[in-house]
Amino acid sequence: MILQLEEDCLNVYRKKVEQTRKQKADLLQVMSLGEAEIEKILSALGERESFSRVEKLGGTLMEQLTKLEPVLDDLRRRRDERINEFLAVQLHIVRLQAEISGTINHGDPAAPLVDETDLSTGRLAELKTQLNELQTEKNLRLQKIDAQIKCINEMCNMMSLDLKKTLYEVHPSFVELERIKSMSISDSTLDRLAGTVHALNQEKKQRLRKLQDLGSTLIELWSLMDTPLDEQKCFDHVTSLISVSPNRVMPQGCLAHDLIEKVEVEVKRLKHLKASKMKELVLKKMTQLEEIYRSVHMHIDSDHEWQILTELIDSGRADLSELLTDMDDRIAEARDLALSRKDILEKVEKWTSAIEEEGWLGEYEGDQNRYNAGRGAHINLKRAEKARVLVSKIPSI
Template identity: 55%
Template sequence: MADPQPAPSQSHTTCSSLLHELQIIWDEIGESDDERDRMLLQLEQECLDIYRRKVDRTRKYKAELHQSLAESEAEITNLISALGERMIVARGKGSLKEQLSTIEPVLDDLRLKKNERMKEFSETQWQIAQICAEIAGNGQSNDSTSLRVNESDWTLNKLAELKSHLQELQNEKLIRLQRVNSHINAIHQLSVVMSFDFFETVNEINPSLSSCKSDQVKSISNDTLARLTSVIRSLNQEKRQRLQKLQNLGSTLMELWNLMDTPTEEQKKYDYVTSLISSNVDEVSKPGSLALEVIEQAELEVERLNVLKASKMKELVLKRQSELEEIYRGVHMDVDSDAARQILISLIESGNAGMSDLLSSMDDQIAKAKEQALSRKDILDKVEKWKYAAEEEKWLDDYEKDENRYSAGRGAHKSLKRAEKARILVSKIPSIIETLTSKIKAWESEKGIPFLYDKVINQLTHLLFYVQFSI
């Protein structure tokens, strides 16, 4: 076997020296040429296998570089599209490693932008989800699906769209919070006026509304707003009802005070009630002015005065009845006093008659009685004059029948003077009767009723006709 040719490379020189050394060893061993050829062929095959494995690994590495380059380029393309970047990345020149080293800074920069953009998207979407949860009344949002981001669209336009939506929701939240605070203030004012437990009232709506913790977020959900509105409506209705009740009680108090001449000092104790009589429901804002305690106090006072009124009104009504009877009696008009008094007492004790109306009716009767008495006055004056003339006529008859009338006894002079006056008066009786008769007829014609005198219908008229006929 020929000696190997020297080669310029160090590796070839080393291989030659090793082969030469191997030949020497074989010579010393006494290896045959066939065995030597077989071993050399085996050695050559082993070298080929080593080269082949090296080539395969290198080829695989090249493929990996190609794959990495392709993936990097694809990722750059996707990131540019997702981020909405306006940039063109030219394909690199040179070896694969040179191309990779060229695009790696670009890829790193795009990845950094993506991470920063993702943080903005996530924060914005988290805030959106949080506000939506508050509006829906779900409290803290734990739904991870609501925070998912579409990874194909990381553009600034999409981010601006999300932030615009977030701004709308923040405005909606602010408006709702203002409404909640406004409703809470309204409930507080109504609670103060009617002495309700404010904290208990709002706590029943939602515990967050009555919390004093600074970090406690007030509920702004649709349900909370609806319940606040409902409570305000209910409280306003209760306020109107209480005001109406106090106004009625105040009016009743004033009516009772007027009927019973209650002292002003005693009335002042209930100024807080009577001052509400002309008040509008929106004007009533004084703390405790519509409290149940105030209403109960007014009701107790009305009840007390009504008890007093029963006896007082009975006294007043009967006093007016006595006045009415006196008027009738003074003008000789018929009136059944006992029956009238019994009817009045029954009405008072039954409670079916309004005392004010009853007194007003009595006053009307008294006024009519006075008017009627005035219309009878002229006739009654003439009746009295006629009755006096008739009495003097009777006395004159008795006087003239007395045989001792001219005796010089004590008082004879006075009797003589009276007799002279009586004769003059008696001579006027026919004209008195005629005048009285005509006046009675005129009165009856005007009034359309008979002229009554001391329970006897037309007694005067019959008597006058009889006397006149006799004359």
């Protein structure tokens, strides 16, 4: 009986010892896992210090475990905060990279994975530096876009173009900012924007050059047609652009397509009036030429000349300005010819006059009643004296 009791007590003791040993082993395992996690977190955070249970905790296993748990909880909290900080920075980087590359247009980028083995402040500083560089690049692109949009706005105002339509064709984000999260800053968008600026600038120069040519033509036609100043003032906004540089900012709508068409219609109208007036001047010059030739007793085939001139004008093939210049040259030539024949013509006129007076004198002297007192007898007598003098000069003429 006593032996059985001793055996039972011994078994209880052994069981208790085994339980204590197992409990200690479990505690040691928990402590070991905790220490390992602490070392892992400290390594990930980049902190050089190591964790020693003997140095940092001390006391019994339970006391050490009690002290270990808050340390581990604090490190876990610091690790989670650092992970969230990394995640925020990396997410911002990925988004900026997507905006610059243009892939943001296909949807929000996937959340990046954080390398939990390297959560050091050095690595975080590198990511923040990369983020700052990307943010600077984005700001520079936004400034460039803003300057180009301002340039497009100015040119659209000058040419009366739809600004929203023009910007929408470059990228919808320039117009639909309320529905789109951010303005496109990709390389392809910047290239299209630069291309639009170049195309609009070329169109502006072309329209300005056309208006300047039309303005110069208007001034020439006004001078030729003696157009009243009141009519000219209606196109002051056109003639004021003749000496304007293409790089200068001009008034709103001054290069509008409708305005150019209006000026073209006015130039066409004035050219038609010019053609009518030039035709009238050419015909007037022809009459003047005929009179010059007639005055020097030179023959000119007037009917043939008039027929050729009328056919040229009516056909529309002749340049009336050149035709008018040609008529001026012919008139100048006819005047020179008339001047060279002046002496001969004057002698012919004197000879003709002397012959006429000789005939009259013959009739006068054959009149038996020439000396009878009567009305005009003394006049005829004086004429007879002058006629005899003139007739005596006929041989010399």
